[in-house]
Amino acid sequence: MAIRAIRKDSDEILRKVSKKVEKIDDRILTLLDDMAETMRAADGVGLAAPQVGILRRVVVIDIGEGLIELINPVIVYESGEQQREEGCLSIPGKSGIVKRPKKVIxxxxxxKGETFEITGEDLLAVALCHEIDHLNGILFIDKAISINEQGRD
Structure with missing residues (x-):
């Protein structure tokens, strides 16, 4: 495992749409491991592959309940609404209030290449939406109702 450099907001790769993972091979498994280590080292709760310069649909999340690894994630259900403060490892020094669904599946x-579903509510719903947005070249600042320049990263 290795800690990878996190791309920052001016990096154009963060604005590109990631490609679907066609085959889960050693490169993807290493990417998952490295992303988890990088996220933890940066004290984050989520990380998407474009944030480490890889345009693949791969996400890791840990909101304090254990590591979640997602390959080719798709939101299949959403309900409710919440507004929370969000930050991003790729946008240090800024945070913002973003409107997201209260619950997502x-x-x-x-x-292992097995299909599964995960239900996220509250903070996990936010993290899932935030990271999946990264796979589509969308940053939280694009959706923020307000931005705080001195927020946490």
Whole structure:
């Protein structure tokens, strides 16, 4: 495992749409491991592959309840509404209030290539939406109702 450099907001790769993972091979497994280590080292709760310069639909999340790995995640259900402060490892020094669904269900593949669904509410729903947005070249600042320049990263 290795800690990878996190791309910052001016990096054009963060604005590109990631490609679907067609085959889960050693490169994807190493990417998952490295992303988890990088996220933890940066004290984050989520990380998407474009944030480490890889345009693949791969996400890791840990809101304090254990690591979640998602390959080719898709939101299949959303309900409710919440507004929370969000930050991003790729946008240091800024945070913002973003409107997101209160509950989402995401379908994805695990590292073994098995399809599964995960239900996220509250903070997990925010993290899932935030990271999946990264896969589509969308940053939280694009959706923020307000931005705080001195917020946490």
């Amino acid at each position: 995401v379908r994805a593949l695990n590292r």
